[in-house]
Amino acid sequence: MTTATSPRVLDHPTREEIRLEGVLHALSDAVRLTIVGDLAREGTELSCSYFDLPVTKSTTTHHFRVLREAGVIQQIYRGTAKLNVLRREDLDALFPGLLDSVLRAARAQGERVGQRAGDDA
Amino acid sequence: MTTATSPRVLDHPTREEIRLEGVLHALSDAVRLTIVGDLAREGTELSCSYFDLPVTKSTTTHHFRVLREAGVIQQIYRGTAKLNVLRREDLDALFPGLLDSVLRAARAQGERVGQRAGDDA
Numbered sequence: 001m002t003t004a005t006s007p008r009v010l011d012h013p014t015r016e017e018i019r020l021e022g023v024l025h026a027l028s029d030a031v032r033l034t035i036v037g038d039l040a041r042e043g044t045e046l047s048c049s050y051f052d053l054p055v056t057k058s059t060t061t062h063h064f065r066v067l068r069e070a071g072v073i074q075q076i077y078r079g080t081a082k083l084n085v086l087r088r089e090d091l092d093a094l095f096p097g098l099l100d101s102v103l104r105a106a107r108a109q110g111e112r113v114g115q116r117a118g119d120d121a
Numbered sequence: 122m123t124t125a126t127s128p129r130v131l132d133h134p135t136r137e138e139i140r141l142e143g144v145l146h147a148l149s150d151a152v153r154l155t156i157v158g159d160l161a162r163e164g165t166e167l168s169c170s171y172f173d174l175p176v177t178k179s180t181t182t183h184h185f186r187v188l189r190e191a192g193v194i195q196q197i198y199r200g201t202a203k204l205n206v207l208r209r210e211d212l213d214a215l216f217p218g219l220l221d222s223v224l225r226a227a228r229a230q231g232e233r234v235g236q237r238a239g240d241d242a
Contacts, residue, residue: 020230021149024223028146094233095226097218102145105216109141112215 008077010068015090018071023091023098026070031055032063033106036072036086040103045076045083129198131189136211139192144212144219147191152176153184154227157193157207161224166197166204 026032031053038051053060064084067073071090076083091099147153152174159172174181185205188194192211197204212220 020226021151021154024145025149028142028149030142033142095222095229097222098226101216101218101222102141105141105219108216
């Protein structure tokens, strides 16, 4: 099966290269938690423009890169669009239950604090 | 019930002040994961000298402060000793299952990578 990816391929860690410390660091930010929560809820590839984030475009790009380099998301060029997808299978295989407990904790905190993560910027 | 704490009291966030982002950041380091793993396993107050860490004393002090300020541990002076204890009750109440999934992930990674976290410093 071939996919219509462009020659521009971004660096990603292999599953074996993903480290817990890097994943936790990538998740330790309100904006990045919002991105990961959206990707988990939608369960499909999303372009960067899908996300309604309270930061500049360059900061958004930075956050996506941190998530990619930690192995939390995969970023794929399709034509001119850069699409993002959660590496749920890799994360669940390496760290069973971790991603779901973080997503639950983020939702619970959002309800408790009464705001969407990132709104206090 | 009174406890023999000295007048020197260290700043700690209340349970309500603890934030998921801060907890994940505090856990995103191999040395701090080792400290938290030891505290979870022993389940009691431990002095800083208990921990066999591959870093200097001042770096060790820094790591304990990060954990305390994030609300992951409580540090209590008893006489001349500074004792550390995991805030498991607070963390489990705020973020059910999170601490255990992180500790499991750290153990699994340690077995997979074949080294104690922090040994690659």
